Amino acid sequence: MKTIAALLCALPPASPAPDPVHLAVDPKNLPITTGQCNARNLSVRLSNTSGQPVYADAHLSAPPALHLQRTLVSTWLSPGYTRAVPVRVSAATGTPAGTRLVRVSSGGQRVDVPVTVTAPATSAPLTSRAARVTASSFRAVTPICGAADGDPVSLWADSTNRRWPDWHQLDWDVGITASRVDVVTLPAAQGGLRDWDVQVWADGAWQTVAAVRGNTAARVNSTFTPRVTKAVRILTLAGNGLGDQSRIVEVAVS
Structure with missing residues (x-):
């Protein structure tokens, strides 16, 4: 007769519970020009796909060349509710041109957004x-x-x-x-x-x-x-x- 432990070991592994919060980030690519006040927004959207109210968090990170207005979005979501939070992304004057990634994660979900940095055109307003x-x-x-x-x-x-x-x-x-x-x-x-x-x-x-x-x-x-x-x-x-x-x-x- 098999022991209870042996029976448990024979069972297939349990699937992780589905994440009740869906993460989305817009736009998918973000171009910005250098300068303290030339920031552009990423929209971090958290949606409660369950039938129960939940607290939802999203964490943001970026390399030092980019400045994020905030690194944490935390909100309470009623069932079926979506909240979009703008997060300003900027690069200081003199930052070398190039593409860097802003990473947004919530639970087991992760979204990487390429941020393309360029200097303002010489014809841009002063x-x-x-x-x-x-x-x-x-x-x-x-x-x-x-x-x-x-x-x-x-x-x-x-x-x-x-x-x-x-x-x-x-x-x-x-x-x-x-x-x-x-x-x-x-x-x-x-x-x-x-x-x-x-x-x-x-x-x-x-x-x-x-x-x-x-x-x-x-x-x-x-x-x-x-x-x-x-x-x-x-x-x-x-x-x-x-x-x-x-x-x-x-x-x-x-």
Whole structure:
């Protein structure tokens, strides 16, 4: 008579339980240009294919040449529910051109996304060719790159209501010639900028090349004598109410 242990050994191995979470990542290939604010999004989608609510995690990794906005996506999913989470991927100015892989894994699933890195074209807007973008402060929902990413929906806002001045700054590794700065803010009724100075870095100091006062428009173009510089900043001085906060949708330098 066979023992229970022998009977168990004779049974075929059990199949692993199916993963209740399905992982998908879009797009399948991601081209990006170097520059702090030239990031593009990967959409990480987690779907609950079971009849029970679950917690789902996705882990992301990439070589040092790439910067990931986050390395973990964690969410609660009700039965049949899908959540898509955007994850920004960027490469610093000076990163060698080439293709690297971003790996996304969840449970036993894995997706590798090729990310092709190139430098911005010499004909690209000066804002997109900036090596660094900084600001006096920012909020998580209105980051520094919100005013330098070419997206008309995003914006930068400072985190110090009713405290002035604030500033938003673009830096280049090589000298550029600037003669115009366009500032897109919000309409006055939505708390857009009222007063600010356009400044360029020259001879070891900031020089004001244009001053805007009493503005109520959403877009202002400031022109000035061409200057060779490595940095341009908007020094904000007052807003049109609603918390009196610096709000810039976009800065374009040309």
